[in-house]
Amino acid sequence: MIELRGLSKSYDGGSAFAVKDVSLTVKDGKTLVLLGSSGSGKTTVLKMINRLIEPTSGAIAVDGRDVRSQEIVALRRSIGYVFQRVGLFPHMTVEENVAVGLRLLNRPEGERLERARELLALVELPPDLYARRYPEELSGGQAQRVGVARALATDPQYLLMDEPFGALDEVTRSSLRSAIKGLRARLGKTIIFVTHDIFEALDLGDEIGVMHEGTLLQLGSGAELIRSPATAFVEQLFRKPAELLRA
């Protein structure tokens, strides 16, 4: 379980807030989608969870333990993170990239490579074809699949995904979405997924948190948000899917 309580982040000592007073809870095995336009603070929230950014105020607990009381490296290793810019290491092969988290834990090489092949198969990249390639030989969608596999390498209970499909075309996105859904069903991970795409949010989220200008406007299931939007902004946002649903 991940709990955020009154989380705020200001870069200028409190006159403007990138994130303001966000509280929410993600239950084990569930997927929360943070939905918002760029600059809404959703990525900042995500980065505060594994302390890539330190909050100005408020608290975060993972499994009931305050993240600030945890050793930062151990915390990050216990949470899988998929980056918007993918961030594969260009000097490592695909399998080395996937297994890098295990290398940090000093696992033997045999075990690392075996696990890498297993994970590549899981994200639907045949290991025989892709394991020895370098990142620059991959398409955008393939690279992001490797990114997902890398986040899963140490088998973390939590997965933070920061607009992982942002730069991809619609066909690739939908195929990756179904891959994620498959993984979730099989692995039972707890996921926080950041996106600006409302259909992606509706497709993946058990719950959706709508963010705007640093605040969490509304939190609820897709159906709830469509049915009873709390603000005009949320209503505006969900008008199109609502129309589609009615049609």
Place this chain on the structure above:
Amino acid sequence: MISFLVEHRAELWLRLGEHVGLTALSVGLAVALGVPLGVLARRRPRLEGLVLGAAGILQTVPSLAMLAFLMVLLAALPALPLVGRVRSIGVPPALIALTLYAMLPIIRNVVAGLRGVPEASLEAADGLGMTPRQRLRLVELPLALPVILAGVRTAAVIGVGVATLSAFIGAGGLGEFINRGLYLSQNRLILLGAVPAAWLALLLDQALAWGEAALMAGPAASPARRRARNAFALALLPALAGGAALALAPAESAQAALAPVAVRAAFTGEFIERPDGLAGLQAAYGLRFPDVRDMDESLMYRALAQNAVDVISVYSTDGRLDAFGVRLLADDKGYFPPYEAAAVIREDALRRWPGAPAALGRLSGRLDDATMRRLNYEVDEKKRAPEKVAREFLESLGLLGRAPRARDGRPVVVASKAFTEGVLLGHMMALLLESDGIPVKRRFNLGGTMIVSNALKAGEIDAYAEYTGTALTAILGLPSTPDRARAFSTVAEAYPERFASRWLAPFGFNNSYALGVRAAEAERRGWRTIGDLKRPAK
């Protein structure tokens, strides 16, 4: 040319080995120091300016000044734990200087390389839970490697160039040949040092480029390439180690039959190479200097005074002899030929200006050894202008008239070699001619013996001060003689035909080569003559 190469073959290999060793060792040290410094500088932005600034300033210090400064510094250093006293001449200061020069390109490229690591990779490294050390080792350094290696290449090429200068302080290397060649104006010797050095720089650059390609992981890292990578790493280490061993190993001497003396010697490149220099001296006295350094004259006195060497080659009228407390060893076997200085002047200049011999002749016999030493001291140690010193001396003897207006006509071109005494004599000759109304054009500091004597032969200069012994052996290639009068008459007879020039009567002093030792050491070990050096150390 072939026989010249064969003759120098053994030494060429030795010097090449020393050169490679010095360069490799210093670049290795610069990597070992520069990479951590670069990483630190990148981590701490405030440190970055400081480190790069300091390395940049070091880079602008002229190489010879840096070597001289390090010599003084190391000599002043007390004995260190573990290493003991660091020698103030030879390999240690050269190694330190070369390392300092190599640091800037390495530090700069480490910083630039680290700065070029993509932000996305850094974020991913942090997000995956790498410690700062893991991030550096697994991500930052590998990604910065191409830029860092480019810096190492730059450093190595610069190193090969600067290493030629370390011969000035007796650290060996190809600069030995260049040094000696410059002193003697022997182009072959200069080339023997310069060509292999240039070739070495190119080769090293190419080898490192090849190594760089082999080390680069990437999509094209085929199995063949991986093998090349391993082979390169395997080949590089022994090559570096071998070079370093060569640089530190003592030089072998061919003259093992002669009795080695237990003294450390520093001689000028000219003395080592000249036929009337070291080789003849060793044969004449039946001794051998096992520890000889090739050193610039300007550094030699200090090295002797600081107890870094025990014996140096000097000129007997050098002004620094008294200042540094140097005792001259008597040449009891009469090995060193007489070096009486006299004015040499072209005959066509004499035809134009028949009064010239009379004007210059006023100085004949007026300069003895002590006087010349004193005048040299005024310039070398008191840093006074040679022209002033020359004029004062001539005036004190009442040799300068009221300097009438120069008459019209082609002037006499008075030249000098590039050292204090030669310049002083040149000024005196010029002033004497002018005081008789003969127009003079000055071309001083022309270079070594060969340059000046060739210029005389070609008629580019008309007059300069030469030494009988030098003319006899180095210019005319005749055997030397201990007999002053015979030396003078021999050159005086040869010059009209060979150089269309005439020798005037000698100035009076005999600036012979001599071996100098510390006066206190000479007292303690009972050294009076060169032969005394053979006595075992107590």
